[in-house]
Amino acid sequence: MxxxxxxxxxxxxxxxxxxxxxxxxxxxxxxxxxxxxxxxxxxxxxxxxxxxxxxxxxxxxxxxxxxxxxxxxxxxxxxxxxxxxxxxxxxxxxxxxxxxxxxxxxxxxxxxxxxxxxxxxxxxxxxxxxxxxxxxxxxxxxxxxxxxxxxxxxxxxxxxKPADTKARLAEIAERMASLGTSFSQNVLADEKGYSLVLESEDDLAGLPDFLRDAAADAAEARGLPGKHVITLSRSSIEPFLQFSTRRDLREQAFAAWTSRGESGGATDNTAIMAEMLALRAEKARLLGHDTFAHFRLADEMAKTPDAVLKLLHSVWEPAKRRATEDAAALQSIAQDEGGNFEIAPWDWRFYAERRRKAEFDLDEETLKPFFQLDRMIEAAFYTASRLFGLSFEERKDLKGYHRDVRVFEVKDAQGRHLGLFLGDYFARSSKRSGAWMSQLRPQHRLAGAVTPIVVNVMNFARASGSAPTLLSFDDARTLFHEFGHALHGLLSDVTYPMISGTAVSRDWVEFPSQLFEHWLEEPEVLKRFALHYRTGEPMPDELFERLMAARSFNEGFATAEYLGSAIVDMQLHLAPVEETPDFRAFETGLRRELGMPDAIVLRHRLPHFAHIFSGDGYSAAYYSYMWSEVLDSDGFEAFVEAGDPFDPTLAKKLRDFVYAAGFKRDPEEAYLAFRGRAPEPGALLRQRGLVAPVEAEA
Incomplete structure (x- = not known):
């Protein structure tokens, strides 16, 4: 057409x-x-x-x-x-x-x-x-x-390849583009089309003020003034599952959230997924590979599906042990509170929040006042300044594609223009869910010094009126993650667009972003920017200590739901392709084979798994977050060993060989140049708290 x-x-x-x-x-x-x-x-x-x-x-x-x-x-x-x-x-x-x-x-x-x-x-x-x-x-x-x-x-x-093979490959590419677009538009339609309307005070039971305010704003935007609405934006649905004492409403909302793309109607993605998998398998065969997974990984750091599965399964066993222990602990809390039921997926976040409060005297209502969106943006800028000498000036005279978009001019340590950074932070119905970085223009030197224009997109719930928008600690981590991607684009220093910025292998591109997350937890950063939005006082030492002590809390759940999706992705692209696969049975069978606790579902169920079906970006490559985590956990330990999270010698190596290097080097060579040795995989388990202290010391 x-x-x-x-x-x-x-x-x-x-x-x-x-x-x-x-x-x-x-x-x-x-x-x-x-x-x-x-x-x-x-x-x-x-x-x-x-x-x-x-x-x-x-x-x-x-x-x-x-x-x-x-x-x-x-x-x-x-x-x-x-x-x-x-x-x-x-x-x-x-x-x-x-x-x-x-x-x-x-x-x-x-x-x-x-x-x-x-x-x-x-x-x-x-x-x-x-x-x-x-x-x-x-x-x-x-x-x-x-x-x-x-x-x-x-x-x-x-x-x-022969002419007929090339013709078929072109047909496959064209069809895949149509299917990927339809998949993502179907998911967005399901997200936009759902509203859980909370009619009464009883429906609002357990919800903190920040969530009530956000739900009231969502209702107003949908023409329901005076009511409250929970949407399928992660910033709305997750805190609802975390705080609502109405188990029936949690179940209702969770069912809608996990069935996006599986409506059975016009927005159902089942046929799209089946056709995409068949086309990927055919493409791989035409190009001489056994499966699409083999084709995909041949040009990544991992090289083979076996290498990926070895990593994923090595982390799965300790994650499953922790998740199983956590499930038993949550079940005990539910029973102690009179719950005569087995913990279900829509219960996990609710009872985990209760457990966190009991074990660490820590909850979102205590933490959120210290994580103002504007302060966390400043914290990310400050970290980039300390590491790389960058400065950021908001340019209100420059306009983005939406009134919410903020534009910042970025300068280097010598005050020279380095690029533009656009921040788009708030959820809205015209935006797909999730968080991402993109580039309006990559850096290169083919036509003089062409500077980058980089965008970060988030989906945070905006505060009501003139109140500051408050983030969860996980939201703040997401902001730092995406800003790490942004720095990868902004600091790029190459001649050719082909290898500029984030144009690197998929299992290397997450390393700079995940590494940057570590600085959010540094005392120097939190003490300076985690200020109470009412009093302006920094986070008290004892609260900071409780926050750090709880870093690996619920990590069994987080690791299991991620690994489940990563393993399903890999196995799906290794499996023989049927004409109409039963995707729900495939997910269920693999969860059973892995021994995943019943109360944990995949982080991304297949009908809305945009990473692997909205295009080929992460298809047979969702593992890359964990592959990169091996690098980021080991990489940050270099700063710990140096005794300074802003060690200038290490920061220069990090800039030269990682953030500024684009794809000038093979990733393994780049990591060696930065770290001085190959990554040590045990750092990942230590970072996720999946080894006991004695094991960590060994």
Whole structure:
């Protein structure tokens, strides 16, 4: 399906703000001028321009060299990247019916366009010729890496295969793009379409003020003034499950949350998942791999499914032991309170909160007043300043794609402009759930010093009126996590877009983000920024000590629900593909085989597992969070060993070999350069509190 042409008339660039060079500060997209009507003609022109550039490169009669082939490819497609970056920012974080309709049209069109490039015989012949003559080309290390990556990407797309194979691979890519878009739009529709309306004070039983206020605001936004509404945004549903004393309502809300994408109606994702798995398996076979998991991992740090499963199962056993012990403890609390029932998944968070209060005298109502959103943003900026010399200035004269988006200019230690950081923090119905980092423009030096424009998207519940928005400790950790991704993009210091910032292997990309989380727990950071929103007083020492003592509380649950999803993802992409798999039975069977406690479900059930079905980003790769955690837990121990969480020598190595390096090096080489040795896996178990103290000392 083609995108409608803009047709004859005046110069499109003069009428369409997406086209031409943006005369805006720092090249920030002119969001205030862009409407949905601009995207179809802009995509059409941008795709045509890129196609012409590709034809020119392939038809160049000169002998292939790095400049006329690789650099030319890197320079091509600028207009298309410009248009797509704006479009997908809106499609993810501020969508509407018009944007979604365009997304359904443009996603397969872009996939077809990418296939045309990666399966172009003339382009691949030039890349192949360069690779064969690499030793005689006098390339520097970065150019060698970029050439290697180009050949790998083209080969993995099917370049060099017979014509019929390439044609089928192109069909698969196009169809997969359509299916991934439909999957994510179905999940968003289910999230938007659900409201648990709390009619009476009895329905509100147990809910703290911050959640009541958020629920009142959600009701107001849905045209139900005077009532309270719980939505399927994680910032709404999780605290409801944590605090509501109405077990029947917890069960009702939990059922809706875990059945997103499984409605049996127009938004049901079952058929989409089945077709995607079949297409992935076919693609893998066409490219010479046994399964999609084998294909996917061949270009990651892990290399093989066996290596991944070995890691996941090595952590599973201690996690299961802890989770089983925790389940028994929660069951005991429920019985002591008169609960004549077996603990169910909708009970876990409720009784875990009671247990935390009993064992550590710690609860969300005590902690939240110290975690103001604005202060946590400042804390992340402060950490980046202490480690890397960065400064952040809010630019209220610069506008993002939504009124909630805040724009910050980032400068380096010498006061030079480094890039722009956009923070989009609040949940809304036009935004998909979760938290993520994206780039409106990657850093590179192909056309002078092109600075990055990086976006962090969250889904925090906004406070009512002029009250400050308060976060849970987990929310604050999420903010630090995504800001770690942002720093990976902002600090990038490479020449070529192909290897810029976060354009690295999937099981390396989570290392910088997860590593950055550690600084949230540093006393210097918390004492400075965890200030009570009413009194301005810092968190008391005894509360800080209780918070740190409870760090690994409920870790059996958190690890088990994550590992369950990671193992299901891997096994799903290793299993023989049936025409219509019974996904619920697959999940249930694997949970039973693992011995997962009945009261714990997968963190992401398959019908809404966007990581693996909204695209190929984390398909057969959800394990990467844990793979990276081996690195981040061991990596932060380097700062602990140095006796200074901001040790300048280590911070410089971290910047040079991790945050600024993009994909200039193989990840194992990069880690060795930073840490001085290979990672020690035991640090992961110590970090998660899944080993006893004696074991940790051994």
């Amino acid at each position: 083609s995108i409608a042409s803009a047709g004859p008339g005046p110069d499109p660039a003069a009428l369409n703000p997406l086209l031409g060079d943006w005369q805006t500060p720092f090249g920030l997209p002119p969001f205030d001028l862009v409407g949905p009507e601009h995207f179809r003609p802009a995509f059409e022109q941008a795709i045509a321009a890129h196609e012409a550039e590709i034809v020119s490169i392939g038809a160049n009669p000169a002998e292939p060299d790095f400049e006329n082939t690789i650099t030319a490819l890197e320079r091509s497609g600028r207009l298309l990247r410009q248009v797509a970056s704006v479009f997908y920012a809106l499609a993810g974080a501020d969508t509407n019916d018009e944007i979604q309709a365009i997304e359904r049209e443009i996603s397969p069109r872009l996939a077809r366009h990418r296939s045309a490039l990666y399966l172009d015989d003339r382009i691949f012949a030039r890349i192949d010729a360069l690779a064969a003559r690499r030793g005689r080309l006098a390339l520097d290390a970065e150019q060698n890496r970029v050439l290697e990556r180009y050949r790998t990407v083209f080969t993995r797309a099917g370049a060099g």
